[in-house]
Amino acid sequence: QKEVEQNSGPLSVPEGAIASLNCTYSDRGSQSFFWYRQYSGKSPELIMFIYSNGDKEDGRFTAQLNKASQYVSLLIRDSQPSDSATYLCAVIIGNQFYFGTGTSLTVIP
Amino acid sequence: EAGVVQSPRYKIIEKKQPVAFWCNPISGHNTLYWYLQNLGQGPELLIRYENEEAVDDSQLPKDRFSAERLKGVDSTLKIQPAELGDSAVYLCASSPRSGGFSDTQYFGPGTRLTVL
DSSP: OOSEEEOOOOEEEETTSOEEEEEEESOTTOOEEEEEEEOTTSOOEEEEEEOSSEEEEETTEEEEEETTTTEEEEEESSOOGGGOEEEEEEEEETTEEEEOOOEEEEEEO | OOOOEEEOSEEEEOTTOOEEEEEEOOTTOOEEEEEEEOTTSOOEEEEEEETTEEEEOTTSOTTTEEEEOTTSSOEEEEESSOOGGGOEEEEEEEESSOSSSOSOOEEOOOEEEEEO
16 A cells, blocks of 8 residues: 555546545554645645644635544635646655655646 | 756756756755656655755665755755666755654756656
8 A cells, every 4th residue: 555645537627616636645643744736847836734633724725634534635616727737645654755646637617 | 035946957868877956945944855756646755854964865766866965055966877767857845944844845846857
């Protein structure tokens, strides 16, 4: 099992819909979780981080963490074409930083 | 404020040749990271520096890869000799504080290496 797993997609949603991106991780003891966005040909940029169980909201983005089930998700409300990108989940496991393979999201106008 | 600077942006070399990548982190950032990203994959950490000390190089293939951050500011990653499988994007990132990964990492534009 990989340390961090994501469905590679592609995920397509119509403009204005909610996009839901999911990530599972292997180490129950992990404490820190991150979502990065990466546009094609560009470098990753941090969208959100979450440390505590539950939801964390920032504008149109909501990160949800469920440590018991070992998954973290990212919801994008009112999706826009500019949200089309690859979304990378990252988790600190032990003293290492692991990225998932990313989920490709396309928002259709 | 200038972001993380990397050079060159693109590099094409023949296998068995040496290659070097340079990174200048955001001013004042103590921690510097080198990642490798293959197409369709997430970045994989190669080495992490806190100031001039390499605190984690467990994923660095030391038979051919080396890195240095002599004055705790800019850093160089070298491959010698390069192999076909080294073709990838090499990303540098920096974060303000030391002490693990909990700090936000800011990524540079990357160097795309093609080994022929």
